[in-house]
Every structure is written in structure tokens, then in C-alpha cells.
């Protein structure tokens with residue numbers, strides 16, 4: 001009696017490519033690679049389990065797996081660390097789950113042309129540990145820095161907490177090797193070289209492979225930018241009595257024009273209340289605070305020290321109260337831990353229950369933040385009142401421009417959901433809540449997602465509306481590159497490309 005969800009013939013072919021230790025068919029191996037930290041319809045978990053898990057080590061093995069999938073019309077879902085928040089690495093239609101964790105080599109560190117070439121299963125923290133003795137770093141710094149991997153950063157087109165100074169994932173990858181959905185291996189980058197940063201030969205294809213969520217192939221290698229490790233880092237937290245003043249101050253700080261400005265973050269009253277009551281890393285702040293703005297600067301000492309003095313002046317003159325070194329340095333240092341905590345939340349009654357974490361990550365212009373802030377909280381409040389299975393964990397807004405922090409903002413409302421109460425009715429209510437949040441984003445000219453992607457149920461319904469005619473172009477590209485719809489099918493409504 002076998003537990004296998006795939007045929008013996010497919011199993012034998014996969015073992016022929018990878019050896020027996022590279023092919024996992026047991027229940028726990030498959031179920032453990034199903035979900036991501038975002039809210040999940042746990043009552044329908046069994047619908048999203050892959051048939052088999054494969055653990056390749058080389059590009060050629062990946063190419064062979066993809067060719068096999070094409071021959072047999074089996075879905076292939078790439079998965080790196082599984083920390084993505086939009087179900088990207090969740091196999092919607094079963095098939096082969098391609099786990100890249102064993103592809104974790106650093107192939108080359110080039111200190112002269114300032115690049116590092118890696119496989120996609122390398123963890124961000126690990127990479128920078130290896131780079132540290134060389135005095136350089138790869139400056140893609142998400143809150144998921146200790147747990148996410150290069151392949152997932154490219155798959156989602158991630159956003160970096162210090163992106164205003166150094167750029168985001170898409171700006172920091174010089175070139176990548178991709179196994180296309182039909183099994184060919186290509187290098188995508190400026191020109192065709194590995195390390196050239198700007199060229200004008202041919203189409204600029206690189207952006208196509210950022211944020212495709214595994215629908216256009218499997219990234220098997222990437223050459224990344226290296227920057228000097230900063231001599232000086234400076235963080236300042238300012239407190240405000242109301243959101244409006246804090247918002248104005250955020251704008252003044254972001255527009256200050258310093259090249260060393262790495263990020264500006266605006267926390268609202270709900271977020272502070274959540275941190276006060278539930279965050280073990282919370283550093284005591286005065287009761288009168290209704291909003292906090294955090295500023296971070298990175299660079300050479302000769303630049304950061306005088307610029308920091310100016311930033312302190314701008315923060316104070318725009319209505320902020322400096323919250324002291326303990327809060328400023330301690331809280332900034334905790335930026336990678338904070339998001340790992342929301343495993344529980346509260347009902348309106350104050351009762352603590354296990355909850356999962358929805359993190360809406362719209363990209364919005366600065367001018368509309370106050371309106372969106374008000375409307376999103378009103379939506380969350382209605383659902384909390386009516387269904388009792390949600391908690392409002394507050395709103396953050398971060399500069400998300402690369403090299404120009406006055407650009408747009410990643411605006412994030414975090415909502416807790418009592419997953420154990422998600423029957424069909426609760427799940428439907430949750431999707432409606434997300435739809436309402438998304439409608440507000442689009443009403444104010446924003447994008448559904450700044451860094452996680454919009455491939456979740458609920459959000460994905462609005463992708464054609466946000467992209468208009470560009471969504472038809474997406475479908476044409478998908479069908480051309482993936483004639484058999486094997487790469488991560490069911491995502492981004494791209495199945496529509498095959499409907500005639």
C-alpha cells in the first residue's frame with residue numbers, strides 16, 4: 001500500500017533525476033510545504049497539498065524536472081523559504097513542489113566589480129554573514145531578513161527596509177539564470193552579461209522576472225549587487241500627539257534630500273496600542289503618544305553625522321519629540337523580529353486567541369495616506385464588530401521609493417484572523433474584508449501590492465482592474481513562455497490565458 005499521490009512512473013523518473021533522497025512523497029513533507037504565514041482556509045487545507053516534493057541541487061536537475069512536467073502536463077510550484085504572504089508558494093492545483101533549499105551555494109564573490117553570484121535557496125542573513133569579513137553587504141533588508149531566501153525575494157519583487165538608500169530587490173539583482181517553463185536555461189540581465197548594470201541591447205526583460213511568483217520559470221542563479229558596509233548607522237524615533245502632524249513630519253523628513261536617508265516609517269495609534277499590549281520587544285514609550293515616526297540613515301561617517309543633525313532638526317521642527325536613544329536604537333534593531341510575533345490576537349472582548357496574520361501591503365502616494373488610513377480602519381472595525389474573529393493590529397507606512405524616499409509608500413494594515421473559526425462563512429467574510437480594503441486602495445490610485453504580490457484570493461480579483469490592458473499583455477506573455485501552463489498554475493488569474 002503506497003501513500004504516493006503520483007504514479008510510479010513519475011516517481012521513477014524523478015528519482016532518476018535527483019536520486020531517492022531528492023524526492024519526498026510522505027504526508028508530512030507534502031503538507032508542511034503547503035501554506036504560507038498569511039491567513040489560510042484551514043478547513044480546506046487538503047485542497048492545496050502538492051503530490052510530490054523535489055529537492056534539486058543544480059540548474060540541470062531543475063531543467064529536467066520542468067521538461068518532465070511539460071511532457072506529463074504536471075504543475076510545478078517553486079518554493080524558497082515559504083515566508084511569502086500571498087500564497088505564491090502554495091500549490092493551488094497540486095503537482096510537483098520544487099523546494100530550492102538545497103540550492104544554497106555562493107558561487108563567486110567579486111570584490112572588484114562588486115557582485116556576488118548565488119543559488120536561489122540561499123538565506124539573506126546567511127549571505128551577509130559570509131560577506132561581512134569582506135567589508136561589503138547585499139543591502140536587501142526585509143523584515144523577513146532572517147528567514148527569506150533569494151529565490152523568493154525575486155519571485156515576489158520584495159521591498160527592503162533600507163530601500164530608500166540602496167534600492168529594492170529588483171534594483172539589486174544584476175542578472176539571473178532562469179529555467180523557462182519549457183525547460184530552456186537562459187541568462188536574463190542587461191545585455192546578456194552577468195555583471196553589466198545598464199545596457200540598451202534588445203528588450204529590457206529583467207523586470208519581467210521580478211514578482212512573477214514562479215509563473216514564468218524557476219530562478220536557478222542570481223548575480224547580486226554588493227555595497228560597502230556602512231561606517232555609520234543612525235536611527236531616530238519621534239513621537240506625536242496626532243496622526244496628521246506625524247504624517248506631515250514624515251513628508252518633511254522624506255523630502256529632506258539626504259542620500260544617506262535609508263527609510264522613514266510612520267506608525268499609527270492602533271499599531272502603538274498593539275505593540276504596547278502584545279509585543280515582548282516593546283520599549284516603554286510615553287502614554288500621550290498617538291503616532292511615531294522612525295528615520296534611519298546609513299553611510300560613511302563624514303556624511304551620516306552632519307546629516308543626522310539636520311534630520312533631528314527637521315523632525316523637531318515638524319512637530320516631533322525625540323523619544324531617546326533607547327527607543328530609537330533598540331526598536332530599529334528589533335525590526336527583523338517584530339513580524340515574527342503575531343501568532344495571537346484579541347477579540348473585541350479582549351480575549352486572547354491564536355490568530356494568523358494578514359498583512360495588506362498597498363503602494364500609495366503620500367498625499368492619500370490620511371484618507372486611506374481612516375477608511376481602512378473603518379472597514380476593519382465593521383468586520384470586527386460583525387464577525388468577532390478579527391483583530392486590528394494597526395497601520396504602518398514606509399517610504400518605498402528607491403533613491404527618492406518622497407515617492408510612494410508601502411502602506412500596511414495588519415489584521416489578525418482567528419483561523420480556527422474559519423468555516424466557509426468566516427472565510428467568505430474575510431475575502432470580502434480584503435476586497436473592501438483593496439477597493440479603497442484602487443479608489444485612491446494605489447497598487448494592491450508594494451512587495452508581496454496580489455495573487456491571493458480576494459486581491460487577485462482586482463488585478464485586471466488595476467492593470468487594465470497590461471493584464472492582457474501579461475496573459476500573452478504567459479501563454480508564449482508557458483504553452484502548457486505548468487509553472488505555478490492558478491496564480492494571477494493567468495489560467496484565463498488558456499481559455500479559448
Ligand SMILES: Cc1cc2nc3c(=O)[nH]c(=O)nc-3n(C[C@H](O)[C@H](O)[C@H](O)COP(=O)(O)OP(=O)(O)OC[C@H]3O[C@@H](n4cnc5c(N)ncnc54)[C@H](O)[C@@H]3O)c2cc1C
Pocket residue numbers: 036037077078079080081082083084085087088089100120141142143144147148149150151152153154155156157158159160161212213214215217218219220339340451452488
Ligand atoms: C515575518 C515576515 C516579515 C516580512 N517582511 C517583509 C518585508 O519587509 N519586505 C518584503 O518584501 N516582504 C516581506 N515579507 C514577505 C516575504 O518574506 C517576502 O515576500 C519574501 O520575498 C519571500 O521569500 P521566500 O524565500 O519565503 O519565498 P517563498 O514564499 O518561498 O516564495 C515566494 C514566491 O516566489 C516564488 N519563488 C520562490 N523561489 C523561486 C525561484 N527560485 N524561482 C522562481 N520563483 C520562485 C514562489 O513560487 C512564490 O510565488 C515578510 C514575511 C514575513 C513572514
